[in-house]
């Protein structure tokens with residue numbers, strides 16, 4: 001008898017992701033077909049595990065699939081220190097990952113700041129710790145347990161904020177940082193949360209329910225427990241899948257616009273590298289706003305705190321009556337019109 005369908009589904013998703021990682025990081029003729037015993041120099045794939053159902057399911061599938069492809073599998077859990085006893089929870093996750101056969105496994109305590117609100121601050125601290133762990137262990141990739149339901153929530157949050165299509169495109173299956181552009185992999189992005197939960201249940205994997213996920217003080221939690229069920233009631237069960245599809249379509253459109261904006265950028269800068277307002281004005285708004293956004297980030301504005309409304313304000317310096325004055329952006333960046341030029345720099 002084969003594995004339970006939920007277990008088969010999570011393993012298949014992880015196997016696909018591992019194949020992609022191998023293809024991206026190993027010359028094709030060095031991939032050995034079939035089972036292989038990983039040695040110490042084999043590529044290492046880490047799972048980022050909170051101890052919740054999604055990432056525990058991911059860890060179990062990684063532990064099962066990685067050795068078959070000659071890969072090493074390890075795990076990292078991040079202790080945000082936001083609740084009493086969070087260190088004990090982290091120790092327990094380390095134990096569970098070790099029991100699954102993962103090595104190396106570590107828990108990292110982080111200090112969560114306040115920039116951008118509690119959820120964004122915890123996320124920034126977490127990714128900082130995961131990046132550091134990946135580098136310390138020389139890991140080829142880090143797997144994250146985001147599911148199709150998380151993707152649908154992300155799209156809805158973007159819609160509610162009035163964001164552009166980049167935000168509506170949600171999370172990418174593959175993403176990273178400068179220097180490691182494909183470090184993060186999300187094998188469960190096409191899988192629903194129920195499947196991950198079921199896979200944990202049938203494998204008797206104990207899971208930890210993050211109290212933040214049920215805390216109505218958090219926007220995402222309200223959306224998960226009230227917003228999405230209400231939408232499904234009104235519009236039918238296919239809403240989550242449809243929103244995830246919107247994410248994919250938006251991603252393709254956003255990528256095309258980004259390419260267009262990159263190509264157009266050189267043509268709107270003068271010989272000193274300053275942005276020329278008249279040339280910006282002549283561009284389609286979506287392309288112009290992308291150029292403004294990348295200029296603001298280049299000047300030091302943190303991408304995560306730079307919202308559509310900020311860029312619209314800068315855009316009005318070019319298109320509106322109020323072409324004078326200075327616009328303050330996050331990261332102490334200031335945008336100002338100087339004659340026919342737009343200057344975006346540290347204030």
Ligand SMILES: Nc1ncnc2c1ncn2[C@@H]1O[C@H](COP(=O)(O)OP(=O)(O)OP(=O)(O)O)[C@@H](O)[C@H]1O
Nearest residue numbers: 048049050052053054055076077078143144145146
């Ligand atoms: N404390 C943590 N330590 C390590 N990785 C984490 C931690 N919190 C989240 N992650 C990673 O980010 C993913 C998404 O987390 P998030 O809390 O947004 O979603 P979730 O659906 O509650 O996931 P989970 O059921 O795994 O907790 C997780 O699946 C995991 O891979």
